[in-house]
Amino acid sequence: MSHVNATLTPRTRLRLARLIVDQGWTCAAAAKMFMVAAKTARKWAERYRAEGIAGMADRSSRPHRSPTKTLPGVVRRIVRLRWRHRLGPVQIAGRLGVAASTVHAVLVRCRINRLSRIDRVTGEPLRRYEHDHPGSLIHVDVTKFGNIPDGGGWRYLGKQQGDKNKAATALRTGRTAKGHPNIGTAFVHTVIDDHSRTAYAEIHTDEKAATATGVLQRAVAWFADHGVTVERVLSDNGSCYRSFAWRDTCTALGITHKRTRPYRPQTNGKIERFHRTLADGWAYARFYDSTNQRNTALPGWLHFYNHHRAHSAIGGRPPVSRLTNVPGHHS
Incomplete structure (x- = not known):
């Protein structure tokens, strides 16, 4: 051009x-x-x-020969030091005896000039993907939050008062484990559309196959009400997602089920990141004096997330803006 x-x-x-x-x-x-x-x-x-x-037509202005270009062997050594040791341009330049500007140019060319683009575990460049339309792939997972004792928990009241409230709640509900108060865990089953980042969630008391399949059925119906037909679902290797009930439910819904590679949560990274947003924006966002109060706040927060919260991965727009058939959205 x-x-x-x-x-x-x-x-x-x-x-x-x-x-x-x-x-x-x-x-x-x-x-x-x-x-x-x-x-x-x-x-x-x-x-x-x-x-x-x-x-x-326009032609590239790139020269046919670049005699001063950094040698491939030096490039490999720069990249190796970046991946394995997370070193900056100045440190790498000092080790290899080249200019820091040369190192920086190589890192930019290889798209690893920012450490945020490198996987923290493997040191490999992050490979991001996004399906091209809503419903092409949904991510499913379960995240857990401890229930809140009556009167509030330790995060806002401190450990001493929080433990007292927890003991009183456990005594009232009759829930103890080996003499220790146990007020239970909230299992939040989450579903997120890969393309639009539109989210659906339900709170349950377990993560069994019957619960997970019920959430999937209701999530598919919810997406259908928003004009989205689900084609594929991606999950981790949890027992509920390896069950025959899950397989049969996916078949009945006409959905292709895919699982992540073991010990690679990055494959399901969109929903893992959503869990962090869920924790910061809902679970730990303010003081709740009971689990019921926190549970009641979830639908309102999900509406805010889907319809009003600017999402950095989709250009600062809310997820619902990527759905084309939302009733009343274009009125």
Whole structure:
């Protein structure tokens, strides 16, 4: 593509060349008409004679040879030090005896100039993906939050008062484990659309197969109400997702089930990141004096997340903006 200040575009070059080649204008006269140098007019005329209309297109300005380009062996050593030791350009330059600017240029070219683009566990560059339309893939998972004792928990009241409230709640509900108060765990079953990041969640007391399949059925129906047809589902290797009930439910719904590679939660990274947002925005966002109060706040927060919260991964827009058939959304 021609730059914004270019005098000649491909179409204008063609007009210039045709005046010279087809109509017999001199290069000087044609150049004067188009306010360019005669040398430029001659160049486009010669290219038109040799290649025709195709010769008017832009060409890369990249040189055929780069004799001062960093050697491949040095590039490999720079990348190896970046991956294995997370070193910066100055440290790598000191070890290899090259300029820091050269190291930085190599890191930029390899797209590992920012450590946020490198997987913390493997040191490999992050490979991000996104399906091209809503419903092409949904992610499912379960995250756990400890129940809140009556009167509030330790995060806001401190450990001493929190333990007292926990003991009183366990005594009231009759739940103890080996003499210790146990007020239970909330299992939040979450579903998120890969393309739009639209989320669905339910709170349950377990993560068994019957519960997980019920959540999937209701989530698919919820997405259908928003104009989204679910085609695939991605889960980890939890027992509920390896069950026959889960397999049969996916078959009945016409959904292809995929599982992540063992010990690679990064594959399901979108929903793992959503869990962190869920914790910060809902579970630990404010003081709750009971589990029921926190549970009651979840639907309202999900509406805010889907309809109003700006999402950095989709251009600062709310997830619902990527759904094309939401009732009333375009009114």
